[in-house]
Amino acid sequence: MFVLGHQPREPLTMKGGTTFTFVTDGIHAAFEQARAAAGDRRISIAGGAATVNQYLTAGLIDELRLHVVPVTLGHGDRLFDGVPPLRLEQVSARQASLVTHLTYRVHH
Structure with missing residues (x-):
């Protein structure tokens, strides 16, 4: 690690x-x-929005997995903030009771 x-x-x-x-x-x-x-x-790269944004901007992520939980935190870093335009192809979406798992292929 x-x-x-x-x-x-x-x-x-x-x-x-x-x-x-x-x-x-x-x-x-x-x-x-x-x-x-x-x-x-x-x-695998794991981290918050700031880490993911840096790796996306550098073109070092081929597949993006998001785990979306319906909780409002009130503040924090935004995913894709400052990242140049990307083409994301949805590979899968899976919903569970408290989370939705989304997977995208990143085309550079």
Whole structure:
């Protein structure tokens, strides 16, 4: 796991073996480290709107999964704020009792 942050920290290894590596030199560095660690496997980027917006703007997301919950928070970062126009192709939509899961393919 590669975690974006502003303060340098030593890696943290959890019981079970998962290691959190803290990356302070930006999204591209975190992406490259994740890509190297994954080898031929896919990587996932998780985070809030600010993180997702940065990766969308950089063209580093191929598939976007949104989990929409009908809760109004009152403030926060907006998804797609400052992101250049994208073409999103809906791949799937699945509704559960308290959440709707949406998946889009991102065409750059």
